[in-house]
Amino acid sequence: MDIAIKNGKIVKKVNAKKAKIIDALGMTVMPGGVDIHSHIAGAEVNSGRLLRPEDHVNDVEVKTALTRSGVGYSIPSTFTTGYRYSRMGYTTIMNPSMPPLEARHTHEELDDTPMVDKATYPLLGDWWFVLEHLRDDLIEECAAHIAWMMTATKGYAIKIVNPGGLESWSFGRNVQNLDDPVPNFNVTPREILRGLCKINKLLNLPHTIHVHTNNLGKPGNYVTALETMKCVEDLAEGNRPVIHITHCQFCAYKGSDWRTLSSGAEEIAKYVNHHDHVTLDMGQVIFTDTTTMTADGPFQYGLYNLTGNKWVNHDVETETTSGIVPFRYKRKSSVHATQWSIGLELALLVKDPWKIYMTTDHPNGGPFTAYPKIIAWLMSQVARKKTLSKISKRARRKSLLPSIDREFSFYEIAVVTRAGQAKALGLTQKGHLGIGADADVAVFNVNPEQVDASKKYKTVRRAFKKAVYTIKGGEIVVKDGQIVKPVFGKTFWIDVKTSLPMEVNDDLKRKFREYWTVEYENYPIPESFLHVPAQISVKAEI
Amino acid sequence: MITLHPKHPFKAPVDAECISPDVFAEKSAKEIAALQIWEGNRKRTLSGLFKIKHENDSSSKEFTIRICGDVSKVRKIGAKMSKGNIIVEGDAGMHLGEEMKGGVITVTGNADSWTGSMMKEGTIEIKGNVGDYIGASYRGSTQGMSGGKIIIHGDAGYEVGCFMRKGLIKVHGNIGKFAGIHMRNGTIFIQGNSEGRAGAQMISGKIVVCGHIPSILPTFTIDNVRPKVKVNGEKVEGPFYRFIGDLADGGNGKLFVSKTKNTHLNSYEEYL
Amino acid sequence: MPKLKVSLITGRTINQGRGKEMGKLSKEYLESVVICQIDPNDMKFLGVKENTNVKVITDFGSVVLKAVKSARAPHPKIVFIPYGPWASFIMNPKTHGTGMSSLKGIPAEVEPAPNEKVLSLQNLLNQFRKERR
């Protein structure tokens, strides 16, 4: 089958005589990879970079005639991030966590992240306007504010992190469950989740709410994860998802403490297999030294207490918090090995690959450069067994992996690494090679018809490490794993068209000086600030 | 044995990680001459910067590199080496013997900062003075020197043994401030005076100061007076005050300070 | 002549900050950085009055400045010079491996120098020029 490309799009056919022809016979051809959740830019990521010179010093990218230099490992510098994703055949990356007040920063970094299209999700779950409006059940007013914020910060989706917990953390506390009221605001996490889910629908945003659950990273939290999914069950219409639970591995823990930690993957998979309103991504753990960073301030504080490692905390006025702690996942630690197992169990037990996507929650579970490893684990029981044989005995005994014989096909890999993610994001022109799609194509040197991935998992891993070709917007940008043409990617942002925008602004302006320490007019980012803006207009029902 | 003579005085820093017995031992004379070396931002060859003399020396089984002349701008000499000898007749530059895994480095003149940083095994001996951060870790890391010996006959600068984990640093002369900062374990033995703040934030390990120290950090507590102290098997006559700290970091490090040279500390004796 | 061993602090003052924004060659700036704030009791000891010239000496050089009574005393044996070319002239360049030279708490000596002149900026810079090429 031939794929024709013209003007950056996939077309029905082109004049074969004039076109440049790439012979991909015997290779795997996929749409460009899409990552729904990868921390690549912004205040948090950058504080992580600053915190860890020892992380960069032995992994460097030397300047070439075409490319800029940089450093790598768990939190690569911006240029390196773009190059490394591109070399693996990825073309679209979603940066999942942006404090709205520092949105300018995120966009400056995204502009310096070449080779890939990108977008970013503002953190809105603990914004005072949201807490106050949802407390008073003012859904439409709240929706109008979110619409303003989405446009002002050039964001893409509503990100919710530990709803209610972040405001509590501003005074050093946390919320314990979905019905634990937020101090000083008298609103519960459940009300925040439901409210924002309704608003997401009112605004017709392309992606669902993107949720990092309460109690993340705590034994026994699979119950919270299930409750979170259940709490918006009634808001679903048809089989369209209304909630995305991100890095699900970190909220699929059974047990009452770290000693008794075990997998809650079965329960979560069972629920997801019976419900269509949820999508997940894995948050797979890799055995390596990495840097954890989330907006979940109290969780990061807990992690610091657990490890004694260095700890960064950054609370953002009226909006959110964040934390950073370096972390090493060790094979021989039963907790870490159990975490590793849970991620794979989730992916394998959720029957429909369109419901769970491959991520490491980069860099929280491990750097994105480990994706080929995960592909190998998903495609090969042998690969899983090999790693299982090296991990902590206790974790091995608890692991469900030996009982699972499912092995992903190349098609399923294409779904969990691109097609499913693009669909969940509502990026209709990404994740497929149909007519009209963006001409983002990845070619890998592995013959899906001849290579038995189950046995030859190393071949597969090698192939996905370095794309033979990465084509971005119709241009060959990578050949044989080398950057041959540096390109800027686009930045998608949502322009929400509401019927009454001005009213919101007046209310906002009034409260602006009260809430923030910056002036109203300096807050929104003009479109001209973005290097290559790609506006997506949606019409809201308010 | 190979002898290197710098061909001209260096201005920009020279990065010579390749000057290591491990690298030289496996290479022909031609290959050695062509080894890449940085002078500032210019790529040079070893033979471009140094006169290289090969000598057949049967007296020593170990491979030896001798450097004659001022190489105080030449960094990373003997970095990551695991065997053989390096003798510098003159001053050596920064990061001498960094991440060294074995072998011996001797410097007849002075050495600069980060000498023996992150070293794992082997011996470095400096006849002159050294700079700061001897046996330290890289920025942001807690992995300092984790084995081996550094012997300094002259004076040492600040933050000697920063994040040190194991091994011995012996200073015959005086030492700057913050000796043994964040030390996790190992021994620092100072025969001269300390400028102060010795053992700051240490968790464990041993620091011995035979000379004068202006004051002890308030986060150390006096534990004992000892007639002598053992350093690496060697007995050092005291008497010494023994302090425990750094308590601010929950540390249990031992700081020995000469009693006779520090009469101003005798007010501590009331706590004994 | 009386001499006083002091701890020398450099730093920002509002006048220096204002002057700097008006221009490095402005009268306001130049006047704001050629002063040395001394504890009134120490001034008595040195026998100097407001605006008498004093010489501040460190291991790295000496410079003549105008003595000024520091407000909000007492802080015996601590003198203060605002950041600027004159203060830098006597600073310790050593960084001890930190990248940062010492600019506060430097051991220094102060003595009256009523007959010596405060160097003008031009003259100060000429000292560097002389040493050039």
Next chain:
Amino acid sequence: MTVITGVTCPVCGTFCDDIELVVKDNVIIDVRNACAMGAAKFLSYAAHRSLKPLVRKNGELVEASMDEAVEKAAKILVDAAYPILYGWSNTSCEAIRVGLELAEEVGGVIDNTSTVCHGPSILSVQDVGIASCTLGQLRHRADLIFYWASNPWSAHPRHIERYTMFSEGRFQKSTWRGYLSRLSGGLSRKRLQRAVNLVLRRDIFTTPEVKRRMPYSMFQKKRKMVVVDVRKTRTAEAADYFLQVEPNKDYELLQAMRMLIRDEELDVDEVAGVPVETLEEVADIMVGCELGVFFFGLGLTMSEGKHRNVDAALHLTRDLNQRTKFLIMPMRGHFNVTGVNIVFTWQTGYPYAIDFSHGYPRYNPGETSVIDILNRDEADASLIVASDPVAHFPRKTVQNLVKNPLIAIDPEVSPTTLLADVVFPSAFVGIEAEGTAYRMDHVPLPLKKIVEPPKTCLSDEEILRKILQKVHKMRRNQN
């Protein structure tokens, strides 16, 4: 005449963004809301400037065309084996981004002014981490504010008013009324004292004992401010409590505080000249607050111990979080010094002192930092952007800077431009050119273009781009 609102002030790290400017015929004629430094900048920024590029010929700086100056600058950089590119904290992030590319292209060392201000703080953050926040968080919530070895009244004049004691938050009220009444009491006391002095020639109000215990009011539940410093500053006068410490003893004090907040005992009676009983009270107040914050200044980073002072302060903050919520923030000096660390970090992984001589970023302050490089006389050329090292580096360091070819890009005439070989007078960013800069708490804000620059003055970004293009061209021709 037009009034422009919401202008950001390109002076200090407080980076106020509520300035109002009155502009008439391309001239700023009035400034509202700004402090003395800000007003001075907006009203007289252009008083001392040269308008044309200068090139040194036969020892004298003479006017030159832009092309000639660019050619000469590019040649200096391309010929250098170890050039320094220094400054950057007084320009926009956009210019810094170009600067990094230039540094990489010429294989130089790029360093910024944080190397001589909060560089040590960064070193200790890399060892310990930092518990911090944006300033609004403190405006709303902080009930215990420490200014440690910093003097915002002089260096960040509107800091207290906008973000701490005198600001109105959701959970904390402004204390300016209380301060005013105390101040007027103090003033009348001073006046009376002066009168008495004239008549009686002796003090009737003895200055308060420095080492006294804390006043009772410090234990009340209200917003409080404590200043720790070696000498009483104007900020200290405004504080509820002033703790005077001996110079160069902050490290001992901070480490001792770490034990005291855990109710552990010390073997000494006094630390840094302060009785331990007093410190125990300070510890009580720290532990008892709802949300506390340390703002620390160069008094920690420039005095004995440097980064280790900050190391101890960061540890103390971390420890305090076991008992309550406590945060810490460096008082950054220049309006975009935070931004320069941020941009350096996202492009290279490191915040300052970056050596590109091997074609990729390397970082080790002490080795790759500009003061050390100059002290060791390793550099053979330098480019200074929006900074004045000749005025602020120690003498020996300056000697080694000015003996090699020196390029300066600066809107103002300064000691550095006077000694340079090539000078590019640029437009004032934030007044004559736009861009982005970061407030001390990492909040990015736009720099605005208020008036047109003189035709011959390009922005830093444009000048750097021209040099970069020229360098590209020369290097291509070389190969």
